[in-house]
Amino acid sequence: MTSIRRRLLVWLLASLIVATLVAAFAVYTRARSEAATLFDYQLQLMAASFPHEGMAQATAPPGTDITGTGDVVVVQIWDRNGAQLYWSRPGSPILRRLDLGFSTVATPHGEWRVFNTLIDGKVVQVSQPMRARAGLAAGLALRTMLPLLVLLPLLLGLTWITVSRGLTPLHKIAAALERRSEDALEPLPVERIPDEVTPLVTALNDLLGRLHIALDLQKSFIADAAHELRTPLTAVRLQIQVAEIARTDDERLAAFAQLKAGAERAGRLVQQLLTLARNEPGAAERPMAPVDITDVSRSAVAEHAPIAEAKGVELGLLAGPPVMANGDAAALRTLLTNLIDNAVHYTPGGGAVDVAVTVLHRHPCWIVTDTGPGIPHDERKRVFDRFYRRVAGGAEGSGLGLAIVQRIAQRHRASVELSDGDNGGGLKVTVRFPAI
Numbered sequence: 022m023t024s025i026r027r028r029l030l031v032w033l034l035a036s037l038i039v040a041t042l043v044a045a046f047a048v049y050t051r052a053r054s055e056a057a058t059l060f061d062y063q064l065q066l067m068a069a070s071f072p073h074e075g076m077a078q079a080t081a082p083p084g085t086d087i088t089g090t091g092d093v094v095v096v097q098i099w100d101r102n103g104a105q106l107y108w109s110r111p112g113s114p115i116l117r118r119l120d121l122g123f124s125t126v127a128t129p130h131g132e133w134r135v136f137n138t139l140i141d142g143k144v145v146q147v148s149q150p151m152r153a154r155a156g157l158a159a160g161l162a163l164r165t166m167l168p169l170l171v172l173l174p175l176l177l178g179l180t181w182i183t184v185s186r187g188l189t190p191l192h193k194i195a196a197a198l199e200r201r202s203e204d205a206l207e208p209l210p211v212e213r214i215p216d217e218v219t220p221l222v223t224a225l226n227d228l229l230g231r232l233h234i235a236l237d238l239q240k241s242f243i244a245d246a247a248h249e250l251r252t253p254l255t256a257v258r259l260q261i262q263v264a265e266i267a268r269t270d271d272e273r274l275a276a277f278a279q280l281k282a283g284a285e286r287a288g289r290l291v292q293q294l295l296t297l298a299r300n301e302p303g304a305a306e307r308p309m310a311p312v313d314i315t316d317v318s319r320s321a322v323a324e325h326a327p328i329a330e331a332k333g334v335e336l337g338l339l340a341g342p343p344v345m346a347n348g349d350a351a352a353l354r355t356l357l358t359n360l361i362d363n364a365v366h367y368t369p370g371g372g373a374v375d376v377a378v379t380v381l382h383r384h385p386c387w388i389v390t391d392t393g394p395g396i397p398h399d400e401r402k403r404v405f406d407r408f409y410r411r412v413a414g415g416a417e418g419s420g421l422g423l424a425i426v427q428r429i430a431q432r433h434r435a436s437v438e439l440s441d442g443d444n445g446g447g448l449k450v451t452v453r454f455p456a457i
Contacts, residue, residue: 052162333370
């Protein structure tokens, strides 16, 4: 599992260490360069300030060091003929390179930094061993970058504390969620939280709100389903009791006929409940794909043709070339069969039900028209509610058909419109899919 805290600490601490080391190396290099420049300037000052008067044909006794710098600096003076007039450290290397200015000379005892200058006709040479210069320069450079090295642990500790404190709001949110019970879906507080965490809390609150709605719908669905199933199951139980006390075969056959009808009604109700549950928001959805709704229409009409014929209702289909819509073929078939079933169910004998497949303004459409009693305008919104029933022409349904139609249409981003039939009577249902 990837840890944000670990990643932040690794990258920040590694970056801080690398940056500090690079800065220390730059300071060390720069300090050594500045020290070398300073030592060269010191040689110049020493050569310019050395007393030259009265030194003709003079040498310092062995061991004499008038510079006060021990074996770090050696001074030699020659006249214009090359005769040595002065030597501050007898026994030290004699550097007879008389080129004026700075130079670096290699000797058996190591390299020396040499400065030659001409004063009053004499060549004054001030030299210093490079090893001594390097030691002094390194010491100066180390002392210069010492504050950076001392500051590094402090910066690492502050970074560790800052990252840990910066992630505290996330830990608090996680702790608040862990303390909640499974039915506590109140939104999380958004006060006093960092701006970077606000989108996360907002998204969680939105999810909690949708879960709250889904659970309420589920509880309502279960309660309504239990209430609706109670009636047919009670009727089945009563018919069983009637069959048990029947005295004649005709009474017993009549009771069994009612029992069979009640069982069929209960089975149909259960099937519709399952269909509605599969199309509730949040249910597992099959992937969408192009569907020929003309082919679906032919299949659905053929399935209901015997039922319509038995009732004396004329069921027709008006369809031309294939019309494609993006969706779930099984769910779309369920949508259309519910519309046809409702239309046939509420249309009296001698009436007609027409199913049309068309394209209106680039929108694939299903239009189901019947010659039944229709639906009053003030009830056209309520008929999409679950278990809302209206008795028309002696027919009574389960109150789930149009609710199922509405849920499937919402999944497919389609609209369902109810209007009067073409002749002012009956009902016309138009399902309009998204534009092609």
